[in-house]
Amino acid sequence: MLFDTPEDIAHSLEREDIHHVSHLAYSHWHPDHTMGRRVLEQLNLNLRKGTKTITDVWLPSSVRDDFRKMLGLEDHFQFFEKMGIVKIHEFAEGEAIRLGSATVKAFRMTQPGLASYLVQQGTKRMVLALDEIKDWNPGSELMEPDVLVLETGWFEHDKLGEQIIPTGHWIRESEASFEETLELVQKINPRLAIATHIEELNGRSYADYLELEKKYKKYGLRFAYDGFRVSM
Secondary structure, rough: EEEOOOOOEEEEEHHHHOOOEEEEOOOOOOOOHHOOOHHHHHEEEEEEOOOOOOEEEEEEEEHHHHHHOOOOOOHHHHHHHHHEEEEEEEEEOHHHHHHHHEEEEEOOOOOOOOOEEEEEEEOOEEEEEOOOOOOOOOHHHHHHOOOEEEEEEEOOOOOOOEEEEOOOHHHHHHEEEEHHHHHHHHHHOOOEEEEEEOHHHHOHHHHHHHHHHHHHHHOOOOEEOOOOOOOO
């Protein structure tokens, strides 16, 4: 199962030797989470053999509402459906979807059109809050998972101590800071927290993030990288 299709998703799937995606779910419409959607053509169309495979695309109702308005997403996925390479499924917040041996639920977040996900397989639980966690107040069903994946948030200073986001900038009001991310990790209390959506703006190398992992060891925090793998 794949969550979101950023612009470099084709490279990521190729690197991981993944050549078919059975299920694809979206967290929201933003371009950095949807603009790689044409990978579905590469995955599901074999023009030489004249064969097709299908990816089931899962859209929470609030997310699909935005797909109907933004970036031509609804039209594009309906086109894929007519091509016979996707099947679109709209589902409600909190509705349990059974996908193989896993159960998936979507939960609306505070920011408009955002969905977080709970994925459960056996006794293992994973919560995905892939972007826009500002002012998010997760419900009790999302507490104490085995794994929590969430955005890193912006840093007040770079590693040289210089301010990154100017005072009064709109980002401060609309995007979560790293400190707010840590507060959410502490509140949700996962066994392992994975911080992703890491921005170049932060001006940090991976070695710098490893140092931050040591500093915040009590949070069980790891910073993601391309090819990061988790065993549950």
